[in-house]
Amino acid sequence: MAEPVSYFNGEFVPDSECRIHISDRGFRRGDTIYDVARTFGGKVHRLGEHIDRLYRSAKYARIDTGMTMDEMEEVTHEVIRRNPPPEGGDCVVWHTMVRGYAPAPSRINTPAPSTVCIQVKPIDFRDFAHQYSDGVPVIFPRTRSYSSNSLEPKLKHYSRMNFSMAELEATDMDPEAQAVLLDLDGYISENTSGNFFIVTDGVIRTPNDRSILQGVSRLDIFDLAERLGIPVSEEDLQPYDAYTADEAFLTNTIYCALPVSRIDNRSLDSDVPGPVVQRILAAWSESVGVDIVDQAQHQAGLKA
Numbered sequence: 001m002a003e004p005v006s007y008f009n010g011e012f013v014p015d016s017e018c019r020i021h022i023s024d025r026g027f028r029r030g031d032t033i034y035d036v037a038r039t040f041g042g043k044v045h046r047l048g049e050h051i052d053r054l055y056r057s058a059k060y061a062r063i064d065t066g067m068t069m070d071e072m073e074e075v076t077h078e079v080i081r082r083n084p085p086p087e088g089g090d091c092v093v094w095h096t097m098v099r100g101y102a103p104a105p106s107r108i109n110t111p112a113p114s115t116v117c118i119q120v121k122p123i124d125f126r127d128f129a130h131q132y133s134d135g136v137p138v139i140f141p142r143t144r145s146y147s148s149n150s151l152e153p154k155l156k157h158y159s160r161m162n163f164s165m166a167e168l169e170a171t172d173m174d175p176e177a178q179a180v181l182l183d184l185d186g187y188i189s190e191n192t193s194g195n196f197f198i199v200t201d202g203v204i205r206t207p208n209d210r211s212i213l214q215g216v217s218r219l220d221i222f223d224l225a226e227r228l229g230i231p232v233s234e235e236d237l238q239p240y241d242a243y244t245a246d247e248a249f250l251t252n253t254i255y256c257a258l259p260v261s262r263i264d265n266r267s268l269d270s271d272v273p274g275p276v277v278q279r280i281l282a283a284w285s286e287s288v289g290v291d292i293v294d295q296a297q298h299q300a301g302l303k304a
Contacts, residue, residue, distance in 0.1 A: 003015055003016060004083050004120060004121050005079065005082040005083055005120075006018050006119045006120070007075050007076075007078075007079050007116070007117065007118040008115075008116075008117050009115060009116060009117075012079070012082065015121075018117050018119065020098060020101075020115055021101055023101055023102070024100060024101050024102075024115070025098065025099045025100060025102050026098030026099065026115065026158065028102075029159070030157065030158040030159035030160070030161075031061075031098065031099040031159075032096060032097065032098045032099070032157060032158040033054065033057040033058055033061055033096075033097050033156055033158075034094065034095055034096045034097065034157070034158065035050045035051070035053055035054040035094075035095045035156055036050070036092060036093065036094055036095075036253050037050040037076075037092075037095075037216075038090060038091065038092050038123065038254055039080065039085065039090045039093070040090060040288035040289065040290045041090070041288070041289050041290050042080075042084070042085060042090065042091075044076070044077070044080060044093060045253075045288060046219075046220075047073060047076060047077075047093075048073070049216045049219065050093075050095070050216055050253075051069050051072050051073055051076070051095070052069070054072075054095050054156070055069055055072075056154075057156050057157065058097055060152065060154075061099075061157070063097050063098075063099050063114050064114055065097055065114065065116060066113070066114065066116065072095070075118060076093060076095070076118055079093070079118045079119075079120050080093065082120075083120040083121070085122055086122055086299075088298060088299060089122055089125070089295075089299050090123050090290070090295070091120050091122055091123060092120070092121055092122075092123050092253070093118070094117075094118070094119040094120075095117075095118055096115075096116070096117045096118075096119070097114055097116050097117075098115040098117075099114055100113055100114045100115060123254055123299075125296040125297075125300040126299075126300045128254075128255045128258060128296065129296040129297045129299070129300035129302055130300070130302060131258050131259070132259070132273065132281070132297065133272075133273070133293075133297075134261060135258070135259045135260055135261025135262070135272035135273065136176065136177070136178055136250060136259070136260055136261060137174045137176055137177040137178070137260070137262050137263075137265075138170075138179075138180050138191075138196075138242075138250070138260050138262070138263045138264075139169065139170035139173050139174065139177045139178070139179055139180070139263075140180055140181075140188075140239055140263070140264055141165075141166040141169035141170055142169060143162050143165045143169060143179075143181065144162070144181060144182055144183060145162065145181040145182070145183050145184075145189040145190065145211055146211075147183065147184050147211070148210070148211065153189070153190075153209075153210075153212055153213055154209065154212075154213060154214055156213055160192075162181070163179070163181075163192040166179035166181050166192055167179050167192055173265070178191055178193075178250060179191065179192050180196045180250075182239070183210075186239075187211070187237060187238060188207050188237040188238065188239065188241075188242065189207055189211040189212050190207070190212040190213060190215075191250050191252070194217060194250050194251050194252030194253075195213070195217065195218045195221075195250070195251045195252070196242075196250060197221065197248065197249050197250075197251065198237065198242050198245035199245060199246050199247035199248070199249075199274065199276045199277075200244075201246070202230070202276070203230075203231045203232070203233055204225055204230055204231070204233070204276065205232075205233045205234075205235060205237060205241065205245075206218070206221075206232070206233075206234055206235075206237075207235070207236070207237050208234040208235060208236065209234070215252070215253075216253060217251040217253055217256060217257075218251060220251070220256070221257070221280065224280055224283045224284055224287070225280070227283060228279055228280075228283055230276065239263075242263050243263060243264070243266050245268060245269075246268065246269045246274065246276075247259065247260075247268060247269075247270050247273075247274030247275075247276050247277055248260035248263060248268060249273075249274075249277045249280075255296070256281065256284055256292050257277055257281055257284065259272050259273035259274060259277045260272075
């Protein structure tokens with residue numbers, strides 16, 4: 001396959017040419033914001049919401065993008081056009097903004113142009129396709145999510161060593177497991193790559209946004225649940241609520257919704273996938289014109 005073409009600081013270049021200096025604050029301190037979208041049938045999903053969240057992060061972090069939101073959207077469509085997905089597949093769209101080079105990490109007010117990069121690459125469905133039918137195990141690790149008193153969780157950023165440690169703890173317990181962090185008060189917050197939901201007596205329950213990223217796929221769940229007549233509750237959730245739930249699932253931009261098979265090695269009451277997550281995936285597939293599960297399993301070679 002030809003090398004992907006990316007947008008990097010005003011130019012369309014081969015992806016391998018997207019580089020920053022080792023003294024860049026993005027490398028030295030993770031002083032970087034980003035967002036991730038994906039296509040369905042070659043058309044990018046909810047790009048406006050992703051760019052809006054990206055610019056909220058930029059405003060909060062005081063990183064100058066050097067582009068209007070309309071310009072960012074226009075360039076994104078051009079990068080997608082230059083990187084058509086493989087037949088039957090789709091692509092992930094990655095927006096990254098780095099504060100820029102600084103002669104010393106502590107000299108944050110030193111003027112420097114920010115780095116803006118947009119990358120488009122094919123989705124590797126092999127990472128998760130089997131989990132639509134097998135489910136994904138979840139572990140609540142010892143490592144906690146950031147408090148809003150330390151770093152606002154609504155900011156989508158790269159300063160994520162706590163996520164790395166949480167993932168290591170989870171895979172120590174189960175190589176297939178994903179980590180779902182608790183906050184400092186012991187309430188469930190978020191997965192290291194998305195949001196967490198449980199289902200109890202027909203109600204979809206999810207943590208409020210006090211200590212989580214406001215996921216765009218989380219908005220999809222709210223919209224789809226309303227369309228399907230499934231009640232949704234945003235609330236403080238404890239591990240007890242997850243252990244005693246009927247179903248649980250994870251959401252993110254790339255895989256949309258994955259059923260959870262067990263939590264801290266405790267099996268859930270329903271079959272995997274459970275009836276609610278099946279209805280969500282079916283409705284999501286209908287809304288985007290792509291059978292999400294079928295596409296992933298075909299592209300991963302799990303179906304002929």
